[in-house]
Amino acid sequence: MMKAIVITRPGGPEMLQLAERPVPAPAKGEVLVKVIAAGLNRPDIAQRKGAYPAPPGAPADIPGLEIAGIIERVNSRPGEPGRWKAGDAVCALVSGGGYAQYCTVPESQCLPLPKDFSFTEAASLPETxxxxxxxxxxxxxxxxxxxxxxxxxxxxxxxxxxxxxxxxxxxxxxxxxxxxxxxxxxxxxxxxxxxxxxxxxxxxxxxxxxxxxxxxxxxxxxxxxxxxxxxxxxxxxxxxxxxxxxxxxxxxxxxxxxxxxxxxxxSTLRARSAEFKGGIARALEQTVWPLLETRRIRPVVHSVFPLEDAARAHELMERSEHLGKIVLEIA
Ligand SMILES: NC(=O)c1ccc[n+]([C@@H]2O[C@H](COP(=O)([O-])OP(=O)(O)OC[C@H]3O[C@@H](n4cnc5c(N)ncnc54)[C@H](OP(=O)(O)O)[C@@H]3O)[C@@H](O)[C@H]2O)c1
Known part of the structure; x- marks a missing residue:
């Protein structure tokens, strides 16, 4: 079992509650990531209010579109050994389920942590x-x-x-x-x-x-x-x-x-295919990751909250007082 923040029913930040859920199993072509940090994005608020349902295949009630953590398990397609192995540090764009201790994601949507980046910084990158x-x-x-x-x-x-x-x-x-x-x-x-x-x-x-x-x-x-x-x-x-x-x-x-x-x-990104998102991941790695690694572009993390305080993080975003990104850290 794992801890996760779930949307108990559509509504305000108080609808976000800590719950126990089974650790998800990676499908073929996916990896299971032990999440260390998860970024917040405004679409999470729309989802919490019931206005932005998760696409098919994504957890319906666990928000979270981006994560950083350590790969726990790889479930490659037969004959297609992937790039990743257990123990690799990655950040990833996910279709939902990021506010949790574990999250599954298509291999193609993972990127290496930019050199010298913390998990918190890396979790602020994928969605934007x-x-x-x-x-x-x-x-x-x-x-x-x-x-x-x-x-x-x-x-x-x-x-x-x-x-x-x-x-x-x-x-x-x-x-x-x-x-x-x-x-x-x-x-x-x-x-x-x-x-x-x-x-x-x-x-x-x-x-x-x-x-x-x-x-x-x-x-x-x-x-x-x-x-x-x-x-x-x-x-x-x-x-x-x-x-x-x-x-x-x-x-x-x-x-x-x-x-x-x-x-x-x-466009809306969330419902696009893993192949499509994988194409963006490779373009980012080639063009943008070097700019991050030299700090020509820097992650702007305004506030960090523990996973348990996801409701407070949503309140902050809804007050629009933040500059840059808000990130949840998972103990
Ligand atoms: N289509 C996609 O694939 C996709 C993916 C990700 C995000 N998005 C959208 O992109 C937008 C930005 O997301 P984000 O995560 O960067 O959110 P964010 O950090 O909250 O930034 C949104 C900014 O917009 C301003 N704002 C909010 N409500 C406004 C309003 N009614 N009128 C004018 N300005 C307003 C706020 O600044 P001020 O307080 O200064 O006004 C806020 O800083 C959101 O609308 C989100 O849904 C779309």
Whole structure:
């Protein structure tokens, strides 16, 4: 048996309770990881509230999309000896079940710990780096020297994309909800961060650039942000949607879309196949892991809670007081 945090029923943080569950068995092509740290992500809150059910095959009531720990057991497919062996230290993107002492994961979704990284630091990486890589660099096709606007710049996704795009020689602009958060975004590399509570981000960017000039916008807000985002995009610009926290219905000027050849896209990562996620893992290992190992990009862990205090960790995330990531440690 193992300890796990379970969602007893949809609702507030108090619905997260410590429980005993059987240790999961790895299916063919999976490994069993003894979890040492697990990252928190905003989708965990949506799942807790009942708005983001786990995909088939993932534990229905144990949240957690990213882990770091030690491989306990490998169950390779016959004739396909995998890369991993018991005792290897890994971090991994999982489809659920991360808030637990043990978690199973497809071999392809594991990555080695970047050199000199703690388990806590490594657990803060997978969900945001997989999401950012796929949405900004693959779907959004952000290229060197292009301009990127990211909303929610001070959160987990935001702090990842600001650092990564800056390290890859892009010019990054961000929005965030306080002046302190804006300074944090600028310390991470943003050229200019805009406090959306005191300034209109469209006005500020129009003041900086006479022509619409964002090549890519990463947005999780939606609603009334969408027409503003589209007006800010340069010709051939790409709007990449990864959530719609302010509303899933938005106004789109289809004539401008045609005239300026804009692209609106987006995706959700969790339900994609292990093969697809494995492809992102290999790209990250090749391109991004060296940047982490030289600390050109650094993990930003704002707070650490013991697994038992997952409810308090959720409360902190819902107050949006954090800068970067929140991580659970498992004794
Ligand atoms: N599609 C995918 O595959 C995928 C994967 C992972 C995450 N996501 C989404 O990406 C977003 C960021 O996730 P995260 O883990 O980085 O969360 P996070 O750390 O909580 O960051 C989100 C940031 O957005 C800002 N924010 C929250 N509610 C807002 C609102 N109603 N209007 C404007 N800003 C708001 C908050 O900053 P301020 O307090 O400064 O406003 C917060 O720092 C979430 O919406 C999540 O669901 C999508």
């Amino acid at each position: 780096f997989f999401t950012v890589w796929n949405n900004v660099f693959e779907r959004g096709n952000l290229k060197k020297h292009e301009r990127l606007l990211v909303h929610g710049g001070s959160g987990g996704i935001g702090s990842t994309v600001i650092q990564l795009a800056t390290a890859l020689d892009c010019q990054v602009f961000a929005t965030a909800g306080t002046d302190e958060k804006c300074r944090f975004c600028e310390q991470l590399g943003a050229v200019r961060a805009i406090n959306y509570r005191t300034e209109d981000f469209e006005d500020v960017l129009n003041g900086l650039f006479p022509q619409p000039s964002m090549e890519v916008i990463l947005d999780m807000i939606g609603g009334d942000y969408t027409p503003k985002n589209l007006r800010l995009l340069a010709d051939e610009g790409r709007l990449v949607q990864i959530n719609a926290m302010r509303g899933k219905i938005a106004e789109i000027d289809l004539i401008a879309l045609m005239q300026r050849r804009l692209v609106i896209t987006g």
